[in-house]
Amino acid sequence: MPARTRERILDSALAAFGLRGYDSTSLDDLASDLGITKQAILYHFSSKEHLLTSTIELAVHELGLALSGAANPQAVGFQRIEDLVRATFSLAARRPEVLGLVRVVSRQGGDASGELASAMSVMLSEAVRFVETEMVAGRFRRHEPRMLLLAVYSAVVGVATEPEVMRALGLEPDLRSLVRARRETIEFLRAALIAD
Template sequence: MSTSDRILDAATDAFGLRGYNATSLDALARDLDVRKQTVLYHFGSKDGLLEAVVDRAAGELSDALSEAVDNAPPALGNVEAVVRATFRLALRRPELLGLVRELSRLGDPWVGRAVESLEPMVKRATEFLEAEMEAGRMRRSDSRLLLVSVYSTVMGVATEVEILRAFGVELTLRTAARRRKELIVFLHSALAPAE
């Protein structure tokens, strides 16, 4: 495995789990048993490193989610497929979801950069929502606002560990499945057409 790949991995972990500003190049290099200047040689600057991390992570995220929707058993709805994929990511690649949260905190220009890669996903999602509304299978409303609501809910329930604990939710593998199930019901109910 090349050095620059190892750096990219470690940086994704650190930025996603601990935060960009909370991660120093020295600490990062120390973890890899490499000198800080090696990091700077490969990525030019800390910002350059984050750029590389964001670009790669956005790709992985996009791949994971579209793959989940495409290969989901036909019985599974798209919403359910995305929720399941997100929970799988929260378990296996928490740094990726953490990175999304971190980017939305850092604001421009990082969000912009990430959104560029994820744009196709957003487009696909809104188009799906609109098609469902058109077909009468979903409550009619502003698809983009709906998307933000769904996004917030899913990210919250899947990744806001501190909040969950604060609200008295037990956090184990078993309860994760329970959480996921309840979330799917919640979303279906939220999206259901008016009676």
């Protein structure tokens, strides 16, 4: 039972931190949502910061599974990018809190942001190598690879996780709009990356 309680706490914290924000979520709120005491949370996680660290690990793990499941190692050029964008949007539709947490933590800075960067470093290093290889092969336009990946990340995560911006633009953030946004993002990236 304690392992199941720990998982429930992690899932609830991931949803709360990813959708409402870390600062907007108290341990009392989480305890109330779960129907347990705050002390039960602190039994499994020594502090709110420890809980955040654990949710970062969970989010990066889920993101890594989604991307590695979509990444065909034989795919070259834009096909691999398209597969990864599709997987990211699919994850955003299924578990918006995962990308939401990545977005929230990367924006807030501090220790948690460093933990996120550290947890994602292997994925990002592999992405840089892939982009460099594609540029050398002439399949992608030449850009500074890290800045290119930052732009791709910003485009994909921003479009997939900003429902209020979508509303401000007159788009209802529903599945239909998410599919349309995914299609438009893929076409935008294709135009930016594919070498003439």
